[in-house]
Amino acid sequence: MFHKLYAMKQILLLTDFSANSKNAITYALQLFEKQACHFLILHIPTKSIYSTSDLMTIGNNSIYDSLVKKAEKKLDKFVKTLEATSNNKHATFEAIVDYDMLTDSVNQIIKSKKIDLIVMGTNGVTGAKEVVFGSNTINVIRKVACTTLVIPKGFKYKTPKxxxxxxxxxxxxxxxxxxxxxxxxxxxxxxxxxxxxxxxxxxxxxxxxxxxxxxxxxxxxxxxxxxxxxxxxxxxxxxxxxxxxxxxxxxxxxxxxxxxxxxxxxxxxxxxxxxxxxxxxxxxxx
Missing domain, CATH: 3.40.50.620 (HUPs)
Incomplete structure (x- = not known):
């Protein structure tokens, strides 16, 4: 039964389309499947994800516009899949593609959208001090003053008792x-x-x-x-x-x-x- 006692939560989900980020999003959808939520799915493309073939097929179009459209199309497809598979009839979804620095983008969204919670997965090996968390996760925890939930690699949802x-x-x-x-x-x-x-x-x-x-x-x-x-x-x-x-x-x-x-x-x-x-x-x- 839907929990009427709780107002709609604004939840920011971070994704780079990795298995870890998708698993974290799955956890979040299950954690709040009985509560009205507006899920904002943020993707920030990095230059490294674009191959030489991507640039060669752009032709006379603006490189920036083409890469933006490609990222937006991929995220829209992912969000539609989340909408179709979600068991929460009181959930809404919004896709956001940004090209700012991660923490700057997150802070801007928190302010403009009044975010209650950030959910993210671990993002791989990026430094000796961050073997599991990864630099993105550490930066969000340190530089973003918002409640943050980090889901470890491969963790399957169970109700937190x-x-x-x-x-x-x-x-x-x-x-x-x-x-x-x-x-x-x-x-x-x-x-x-x-x-x-x-x-x-x-x-x-x-x-x-x-x-x-x-x-x-x-x-x-x-x-x-x-x-x-x-x-x-x-x-x-x-x-x-x-x-x-x-x-x-x-x-x-x-x-x-x-x-x-x-x-x-x-x-x-x-x-x-x-x-x-x-x-x-x-x-x-x-």
Missing amino acids: ELFLPLDVYDSLNSESFLKLKRFAKKFNASFNIMRIIENSVVSETEKTDREHINTHLNDITHAYLLVKNIRLDQAINQYLETHEKMDMLTLLVQKESAFERFLTGSDTKKISQNLKVPLLILHSQ
């Missing part, structure tokens, strides 16, 4: 980003598995504050709370996911200059992303 939320010393269970995550959890009747990573010196006060916020905000949601002391971020996350195989989604509250911002830009990215086997939901603190 168990959410894993690691917290660093800067994260609050009373922040707007956490309350947004709570609304997401309630929509799917999901439970929270919260792990606070701290130093010994801040244990008592942090735990007290956390438990106060948990009593306030999670009294109607199944949850577990764990304190972890003096352990590296990537180790704590990987060890938890290895021993809790039923987790359906990893969620992070990201804010500038926090440990998670450093995680996204430093060597920890490689260490965590190599073992990432579940979707990653990023919520930005304002």
